[in-house]
Amino acid sequence: MAEDDSDSLPAVPAQKPKKPSISRKAVVGQLWRAAKRQLDTHEEHLADLPKGATASEADAKALATLARTVRELVAIEEPQAVKRDKQTDELSAADGLRHVAQLRQELARRLEALARRELGEADQG
Secondary structure, eight states: OHHHHHHHSOOOOOOOOOOOOOOHHHHHHHHHHHHHHHHHHHHHHHHTSOTTOOOOHHHHHHHHHHHHHHHHHHHHHSOHHHHHHHHHTSOOHHHHHHHHHHHHHHHHHHHHHHHHHHHHHHHHO
16 A cells, blocks of 8 residues: 555656756857847848849848847946936036037027128128
């Protein structure tokens, strides 16, 4: 009967060996290399097209996918500190007003120069 008891117990799953953890940087590097290979392959394909032939819709979709992949890889690689600093790149209220005032002064200067030039041409004509 003791043998019957051992048959009714659930089997213990064998432990899988742990895979070495891969760093995020290594994964991103692998993705960059894969994207580069795909881009190279795509460029070779386009170069092999007969003269005057246009790329197919599938080629356009492949290129769009590659572009999106590169954009996302750039976003992944961008350091978090840089992302936080982008929020602080905005002008403060005082700096914004000062910037607007400088733009207005520059616009006024250019309009005056344009008006002088137009008046000078009108006097000569």
